[in-house]
Amino acid sequence: MLVDPTCVLLAAGRGERLRPLTDGVPKPCLPLLDIPLAAWGLEALLSLGAGPIVVNTAYRAVQVVARLKPHAGAARFVIEEPHPYGTAGTLAALRGHLGDRVLTWNADELTDLDPSELMGAHERFGAPATLAVTPVRAGADLELSGDAASVFVDRRARPSSPGARYIGAAVFDRAVLDLLPNRRPLGLAEALIGPMVARGEVAVHRHGGYALDVGTPERYLQANADLLEGTGPPPPVPLPGAIRDTEAGRSYLGPGARAAPGTLGPGAILLARATVHPGARVAHAVVWMDEEVPSGAIAERTVWAGGAPLVPGDG
Known part of the structure; x- marks a missing residue:
């Protein structure tokens, strides 16, 4: 018993x-x-x-x-x-x-x-x-x-x-x-x-x-990616934002997040109130809450926080 x-x-x-x-x-x-x-x-x-x-x-x-x-x-x-x-x-x-x-x-x-x-x-x-x-x-x-x-x-x-x-x-x-x-x-x-x-x-x-x-920026990025692709554990509550499936691949936009057309590639994750401006590019990356990715910037396979990409593993 x-x-x-x-x-x-x-x-x-x-x-x-x-x-x-x-x-x-x-x-x-x-x-x-x-x-x-x-x-x-x-x-x-x-x-x-x-x-x-x-x-x-x-x-x-x-x-x-x-x-x-x-x-x-x-x-x-x-x-x-x-x-x-x-x-x-x-x-x-x-x-x-x-x-x-x-x-x-x-x-x-x-x-x-x-x-x-x-x-x-x-x-x-x-x-x-x-x-x-x-x-x-x-x-x-x-x-x-x-x-x-x-x-x-x-x-x-x-x-x-x-x-x-x-x-x-x-x-x-x-x-x-x-x-x-x-x-x-x-x-x-x-x-x-x-x-x-x-x-x-x-x-x-x-x-x-x-x-x-989830002990390093690299694993934090992996955890988000796995959840986006459905290979991680199911979320315990409904997602606050929305997952989008397009020809460019799957992405996530949190509450209040905005992305200019054509800026998001596969695996793009925009947390709450994040913004991606025209001419930027985000793919296989997490954009931190309230962050802005400016025109011409590229965020790929990284976490964008503090106005710049963090190299995975450099925690």
Whole structure:
């Protein structure tokens, strides 16, 4: 019999690698076709229909609460001050409010993972922790042995290791979290996952569907493109703008966005109130909210923000 979990959406990240996009917009609120990134995680947790949901936030917390509240149902927001606690630090701070099972979900992971399948795997395996993973040929977080994590991989030292990538969703038994030290910040890998893997206490649930860590401008661009083409997870709410299919290809225009005739190529994504002037060209690119692409400018395979194209990956 499944035990209803306490769900924690982890939404306190600063998004350093996504700068300058995150200088004004916190990472959980990054617009994917004008829907905040964290709305996908909230929808997944709400789909369980059981157990309380807690959302932690720190950087630009007021903005996060205001932007996510319409998507959050009865979720409770916890603001971490004066600095973020780290994932394990957050779980330690919430111990008095957690049930016997705790389901954590990274707000910056765009995925179609079904949380009920992850919960079912945790009950079947009987390990103190179960991580959702996807196989990778390089950039692994874990080496696997059957349905268990056998080695924790430090990607900073071994960036090319094959194995499995942790996709930001996990179930922990409450007893495990009771052992966390009371210090902050406290990272999940160093304080919990690494030591538990070394003790043979971590099971894995393999996810064969979509999973993207939206942690760089390049991945942010990819996430928008995948959603535009319908290869990413379905939007949790109706799109605020409109998708257009023309001979030039598919494009998206957000609320109040405008484009001069002939300026949009395939994969053009104009977020709310963006403008593309005559003689400009946008293709396979995102034009940030309230931005203008002037006549003669070209935005291709990039994010246009701050009056200029950002090179993907230069976050």
